[in-house]
Amino acid sequence: MVIDDTQILPPGPETVPERGRPLTTVLGLGRAGGRVTRALAALPSTAPLKLGAADTDADNLAECTGVQTLLLGEDWTGRAGCGGDIAVGERAAGGSADRLAAFMRGADRLFIVAGLGGGTGSGACRVAARLVRDMQLPAFFVLTLPFSFEGNWRRTQADAALGELRSLVDVAVPVPNDLLFSVLPADTPAAKAFAEADRVLAEGIAGLACLMSAEPLIALDFARFRAALREHPVLCGIGVGRGRGPERWRRALEGVFEAPLSGGRKAFEKADGAIVALIGGPDLAMGEVQTCLQEFQRACRPSARILAGAAADASFGDAVLLAAIHFTSTAPKTTPADPGEDLQARPTPSGKHPQRGGRRRRSTASASELQGELPLQERTLGMFAGCPPTTYRGDNLDIPTFQRRGIILDTGD
Amino acid sequence: MGRRRKKDILTGIELGTAYVKVAMGEFLPSEVVSIIGAAQVSSLHKVRKGSVLDAPAVQEQLAQALAVSEKESGVEIEDVFLAVTGGHIGSTTNVGNAPVQSPDRIITEEEVVTAVRNARSCRPPPEQSHINSIDRRFLVDDVREVANPIGQVGSRLQAEVHMIYGDRGAVETARTLVAEVLGYRETARAFSAVADTFALFSEEEQRRGSLVVDIGAGVTEYAVFHGPGCFHSSQIAVGCEHVVNDLAVAFRLPVPRAAGILHNLGDFGSAVTRPDGRKRLVEVETSSGKSRRIPASTIEQVIELRLRELFEVVAADLKKTDAFQRVSNGVVLCGGGARVPGIVRLARQVFQMPVRVGTPYLAGGPREVIANPGFVTAIGLLRFGRKVREIDRESPGLLEQLRIDGHRILNLAKRAFRW
Numbered sequence: 001m002v003i004d005d006t007q008i009l010p011p012g013p014e015t016v017p018e019r020g021r022p023l024t025t026v027l028g029l030g031r032a033g034g035r036v037t038r039a040l041a042a043l044p045s046t047a048p049l050k051l052g053a054a055d056t057d058a059d060n061l062a063e064c065t066g067v068q069t070l071l072l073g074e075d076w077t078g079r080a081g082c083g084g085d086i087a088v089g090e091r092a093a094g095g096s097a098d099r100l101a102a103f104m105r106g107a108d109r110l111f112i113v114a115g116l117g118g119g120t121g122s123g124a125c126r127v128a129a130r131l132v133r134d135m136q137l138p139a140f141f142v143l144t145l146p147f148s149f150e151g152n153w154r155r156t157q158a159d160a161a162l163g164e165l166r167s168l169v170d171v172a173v174p175v176p177n178d179l180l181f182s183v184l185p186a187d188t189p190a191a192k193a194f195a196e197a198d199r200v201l202a203e204g205i206a207g208l209a210c211l212m213s214a215e216p217l218i219a220l221d222f223a224r225f226r227a228a229l230r231e232h233p234v235l236c237g238i239g240v241g242r243g244r245g246p247e248r249w250r251r252a253l254e255g256v257f258e259a260p261l262s263g264g265r266k267a268f269e270k271a272d273g274a275i276v277a278l279i280g281g282p283d284l285a286m287g288e289v290q291t292c293l294q295e296f297q298r299a300c301r302p303s304a305r306i307l308a309g310a311a312a313d314a315s316f317g318d319a320v321l322l323a324a325i326h327f328t329s330t331a332p333k334t335t336p337a338d339p340g341e342d343l344q345a346r347p348t349p350s351g352k353h354p355q356r357g358g359r360r361r362r363s364t365a366s367a368s369e370l371q372g373e374l375p376l377q378e379r380t381l382g383m384f385a386g387c388p389p390t391t392y393r394g395d396n397l398d399i400p401t402f403q404r405r406g407i408i409l410d411t412g413d
Numbered sequence: 414m415g416r417r418r419k420k421d422i423l424t425g426i427e428l429g430t431a432y433v434k435v436a437m438g439e440f441l442p443s444e445v446v447s448i449i450g451a452a453q454v455s456s457l458h459k460v461r462k463g464s465v466l467d468a469p470a471v472q473e474q475l476a477q478a479l480a481v482s483e484k485e486s487g488v489e490i491e492d493v494f495l496a497v498t499g500g501h502i503g504s505t506t507n508v509g510n511a512p513v514q515s516p517d518r519i520i521t522e523e524e525v526v527t528a529v530r531n532a533r534s535c536r537p538p539p540e541q542s543h544i545n546s547i548d549r550r551f552l553v554d555d556v557r558e559v560a561n562p563i564g565q566v567g568s569r570l571q572a573e574v575h576m577i578y579g580d581r582g583a584v585e586t587a588r589t590l591v592a593e594v595l596g597y598r599e600t601a602r603a604f605s606a607v608a609d610t611f612a613l614f615s616e617e618e619q620r621r622g623s624l625v626v627d628i629g630a631g632v633t634e635y636a637v638f639h640g641p642g643c644f645h646s647s648q649i650a651v652g653c654e655h656v657v658n659d660l661a662v663a664f665r666l667p668v669p670r671a672a673g674i675l676h677n678l679g680d681f682g683s684a685v686t687r688p689d690g691r692k693r694l695v696e697v698e699t700s701s702g703k704s705r706r707i708p709a710s711t712i713e714q715v716i717e718l719r720l721r722e723l724f725e726v727v728a729a730d731l732k733k734t735d736a737f738q739r740v741s742n743g744v745v746l747c748g749g750g751a752r753v754p755g756i757v758r759l760a761r762q763v764f765q766m767p768v769r770v771g772t773p774y775l776a777g778g779p780r781e782v783i784a785n786p787g788f789v790t791a792i793g794l795l796r797f798g799r800k801v802r803e804i805d806r807e808s809p810g811l812l813e814q815l816r817i818d819g820h821r822i823l824n825l826a827k828r829a830f831r832w
Contacts (some may be wrong), residue, residue: 095514130527167535382662388500390462390650397722400659401718401719402659402663403662405718411663
């Protein structure tokens with residue numbers, strides 16, 4: 001089990017200002033993003049949050065009550081959405097880039113939520129990524145990937161957009177919608193399933209925002225997120241649980257495993273790593289934190305990389321919130337070449353003892369039965385001994401060329 | 414001679430495996446670069462395969478080289494440009510897109526800047542330090558490759574940028590070493606092959622397609638430039654020291670004697686084997702004092718095997734990336750290794766293209782510097798440096814927008830804006 005608590009990390013643009021509480025801004029792009037921000041508005045939040053939703057479709061925005069709305073690209077799309085065309089979405093967002101930038105400015109931390117695969121979400125994300133980079137804001141891009149049943153085209157678009165965004169942004173948390181099926185029963189009405197997903201995402205974001213703006217007991221900052229999630233391309237699941245009363249952390253932990261977008265306990269067991277944060281009231285004890293995190297560790301793989309954070313927020317009273325993000329690498333795993341079963345060549349059979357496979361019996365053949373030996377080829381490194389070799393297609397080029405090619409030289413007398 | 418203004422003197426530094434080289438020069442109005450001071454000091458085996466092994470020792474050698482240059486030129490060093498090389502250097506192509514905003518779908522400067530910015534915004538791989546970003550290609554609507562995208566009609570512009578990275582530790586060691594000697598950091602750094610291209614080819618030749626192969630003592634670097642910038646660049650950490658090592662192992666000689674044989678190759682043979690058995694014999698003194706006679710053809714054989722393999726590796730990589738097609742004028746060799754007799758003929762056999770040893774174009778100065786292919790990188794840094802300063806001066810606002818992580822970047826597309 002590896003818990004990354006004392007890693008030395010490259011510096012990131014992370015500062016916690018001295019004045020007041022840091023401001024977390026959440027911007028939802030597209031219809032999915034808008035719904036999540038609406039769910040956030042409905043949550044009783046403790047950290048100062050600035051919420052906004054941006055979309056090309058005016059009707060979607062009208063549904064987003066309780067948040068500031070931005071209509072993108074009025075002149076391009078005529079308030080009717082971009083019809084699933086990423087290029088149109090990007091152009092629309094590009095046209096309103098200064099309004100988006102004005103909204104994002106002043107944030108200490110930025111969460112951008114979008115559903116990939118459609119038009120506005122994917123397109124506006126690119127513009128947002130650029131703005132975030134220019135303003136050097138620490139930003140988390142929480143992205144949802146469409147259900148498998150939504151069709152190949154949407155999935156392909158989403159994967160392409162994700163691939164591009166991964167290289168553009170600091171922290172990307174991609175969550176496949178398919179995870180919903182792993183926890184919710186199959187007869188859940190679709191609307192309820194989507195609403196649950198929105199709620200979990202909203203709670204997850206709220207939890208993380210809280211963690212980073214509250215008084216940290218175990219610090220978990222932006223740079224660590226970035227280090228953990230950037231190593232390999234990953235897919236994530238988010239789980240949030242709450243608890244109150246005795247053994248509240250256990251209740252919260254169960255809540256995490258039962259959360260719709262977490263993939264269940266199995267997903268945590270299979271994950272390559274996890275980021276877990278526990279937030280409680282002023283009476284949150286270190287012992288409690290320790291037990292909770294140990295229990296969480298036990299639920300994960302022994303070799304999983306776990307980043308833990310904890311914070312105490314006065315407004316939590318006697319409740320605790322446990323938010324966990326697990327990530328699994330989607331990079332193709334390289335396996336070392338299999339050398340094969342029988343490494344030893346069979347000795348030449350003689351009349352006296354037929355030998356089967358060199359492994360079981362050590363050859364006691366006499367000299368006449370052994371094959372003629374070739375002179376051992378010298379592999380001399382000369383002055384390159386002890387230096388990192390120059391390798392090319394499996395060859396060590398530091399070894400003299402004539403030696404590697406087995407060329408016998410006439411070196412005179 | 415009146416006192417030259419310090420600002421106009423550029424200095425190039427290369428920490429090579431065999432020599433630390435410094436060149437100081439200024440640009441005359443006729444585009445000629447005039448070398449006013451240069452120095453070459455042995456690296457004392459403290460640099461191996463382009464990477465610094467013993468920083469304080471190399472620092473001393475560099476300080477010596479700088480002192481000699483300054484004395485020769487009569488001016489103090491100001492802006493410094495550093496060549497970076499090593500077996501750890503790699504490159505990637507990053508792509509950036511920009512949708513065309515205007516309703517009549519004509520691509521403007523703004524889209525080019527956006528696309529290039531998006532391409533450059535990719536972070537370097539972990540533990541790697543960024544060295545250069547050079548435009549590679551512009552594609553309109555993913556299909557049409559254009560030299561200058563401005564004025565083209567289309568709905569999407571794709572900019573490819575060739576980004577060169579190196580191991581952070583190695584790069585920072587070299588940079589810090591230089592900074593400690595000078596008291597300030599270098600103004601910009603360039604991969605050696607990029608600097609070589611700037612030295613040997615005019616902008617027009619780079620546009621049409623150029624290939625340079627720099628054969629150093631430790632590392633052989635190569636770069637293909639075409640169109641708006643660099644199409645491909647790479648290195649292989651094999652150089653003349655490998656030739657010397659091969660000779661030392663083959664004939665059981667101490668390394669300095671083997672180096673002497675390579676140095677005097679022209680007296681008895683060349684890199685292309687003339688298989689005449691034992692007709693030509695070379696007398697070599699062994700450490701015990703006795704003298705041996707080694708057939709010259711065997712010496713040539715060892716050398717040819719090594720150099721031929723080196724060129725084959727380079728050629729294979731260029732073929733893999735389709736870079737050969739972009740080269741219009743054949744291969745140009747530079748670096749200390751270009752002086753090996755017969756190497757041009759050998760390269761011609763492997764590359765199947767015209768090959769020549771390059772000398773810096775439009776360069777004036779002491780003959781031993783200009784005619785020495787080992788100085789091409791340092792002189793190239795002066796041209797590279799001037800380009801970087803030009804971009805800085807011309808559009809500081811634009812450069813501010815393009816700055817990523819505080820690194821300076823080179824955008825050859827700016828040339829297009831001046832058309």
